[in-house]
Amino acid sequence: MRQSRLIMGMPVQLEIVDPSMQENYEEIFDYFISIDDRFSTYKDESEISKINRGELAKEDYSPDMLEVFALSEETKNATNGYFDIHTPDGSIDPSGLVKGWAIQKAAEKLHVHGFTNFYIDIGGDIQTSGKDATGKDWSIGIRNPLNVANQEEVVKVIYPRGKGIATSGSYLRGTHIYNPHVPEKPDAFLSLTVIGPNVYEADRFATAAFAMGQDGVQFIAELGARGFDGFEAYAIDEQGMALYTPGFDAYTFV
Amino acid sequence: MKQFLISFVLIVAFVAYAFYYNIAAQNPNSSNSTVSTNTTNTNSNSGVVVTDTTTNGGASSNGNTVTQSPTPAPVKTPVQTPTPVITPVVVKKTTGKYVDGIYTGAAINEYYGTVQVAAVISGGRLTKVTFLQYPTDRSTSKAINQRATPQLAAQAIQVQSANVSGVSGASATSDAFSQSLASALSQAAA
Known part of the structure; x- marks a missing residue:
């Protein structure tokens, strides 16, 4: 049974297909709440806000924070600096990676409990495992970014088969991704969806690829040559045209 | 009789020469026409002058006896x-x-x-x-x-009108x- 909560200011959806108890759901929701409490730049008392105010010494950073910082640095190097948690105003905002990272952690918790068929979705970043409640492959739609009125209208259906999916774009909440090299450069796409080995990988590379503008899809296409295998991208521009990687089509049918 | 033999040899030689030239023109991979038959020109720059010492590999870099057209322009x-x-x-x-x-x-x-x-x-x-x-x-x-x-x-x-498990995407005007x-x-x- 699918359950939803509003965490991190966005809908969090969890569905465990295998026989489960309510406490299994609560554990995952509680985990996301704890991540939000730690990493939200909107919360004054979060660890990241304290760090940004200079109120926390480095030796007092939590293991989670140190891990996210290390992963952010690694991602920055892997994306020619396009992924950067250091914002133009000098603060640190790891939200371009934390969501996918947290979903991936939650998926690992479910696997430890022995669950193999589930669905985790935070604001459109999705990790699926196994099959859905009808025994079919999970199917994920790419939202039509041109239709502002209908958030459920999809223009592409993906069967991720255990891979992770994340979409970056100019969200209704306002552009939260900027090009660190040319901050004022306009976005080339309305949305850029990445299929990756897991949702963490998809999320961090979707964030970086979107910041790259026109070159983002090509960057994803060439990730294999950089030693990152299993990535595909589908980007939609303002004219309703999609630019996508050659291997993407393999995920569009059962 | 000696003159006849000489003439005959010359005529045969000319015919053979002309025949060879004809083949050489048809087959751009054959060796250069001005050399003897034991010349084995394995250079890819076929039909070029015998003393092909160029190392640049350019097909049209040599003299005017090139019988092979330069590498065709890359087809767009x-x-x-x-x-x-x-x-x-x-x-x-x-x-x-x-x-x-x-x-x-x-x-x-x-x-x-x-x-x-x-x-x-x-x-x-x-x-x-x-x-x-x-x-x-x-x-x-x-x-x-x-x-x-x-x-x-x-x-x-x-x-698409598909019934999907979930939706991923951004929405913006x-x-x-x-x-x-x-x-x-x-x-x-x-």
Whole structure:
């Protein structure tokens, strides 16, 4: 049974297909709440806000924070600096990676409990495992970014088969991704969806690829040559045209 | 008799020479015509002068006896250009009361081209928005496609009616789209 909560200011959806108890759901929701409490730049008392105010010494950073910082640095190097948690105003905002990272952690918790068929979705970043409640492959739609009125209208259906999916774009909440090299450069796409080995990988590379503008899809296409295998991208521009990687089509049918 | 033999040998030699020349001309991979038959010219620059000591490998870098045409100019592979498809976007939100009709919005110049839409008002509501103009040249996408290794693909998006487990995506109003639509709707205002 699918359950939803509003965490991190966005809908969090969890569905465990295998026989489960309510406490299994609560554990995952509680985990996301704890991540939000730690990493939200909107919360004054979060660890990241304290760090940004200079109120926390480095030796007092939590293991989670140190891990996210290390992963952010690694991602920055892997994306020619396009992924950067250091914002133009000098603060640190790891939200371009934390969501996918947290979903991936939650998926690992479910696997430890022995669950193999589930669905985790935070604001459109999705990790699926196994099959859905009808025994079919999970199917994920790419939202039509041109239709502002209908958030459920999809223009592409993906069967991720255990891979992770994340979409970056100019969200209704306002552009939260900027090009660190040319901050004022306009976005080339309305949305850029990445299929990756897991949702963490998809999320961090979707964030970086979107910041790259026109070159983002090509960057994803060439990730294999950089030693990152299993990535595909589908980007939609303002004219309703999609630019996508050659291997993407393999995920569009059962 | 001696003269006859000499003449005969000369004639045969000439015929053989002419015959050989003919074959050489037909087969650009044969060795140079001016050398003896034991010359084995394995250089890919066929038909060039015997003393081919050039190391640059250029097919047309040698003298005027080249019988093989230079490497053909690289054939331009057709760039995949997106078919200009008019993408109907149905905006279900009612933004006010309008007079029925079709209204053309202003042409808005974006950094990559011009965007212009038409708004269809029926029953006092905005029922359809159609692109009249959008950049068909799309040089940016072309540039990406041209240097792409692997080649990217492009398509016009199409609304699917599939029943899916979940939805991934961003939603935003494009400035150019919004401006042209606002211009069309201002004309439709009752």
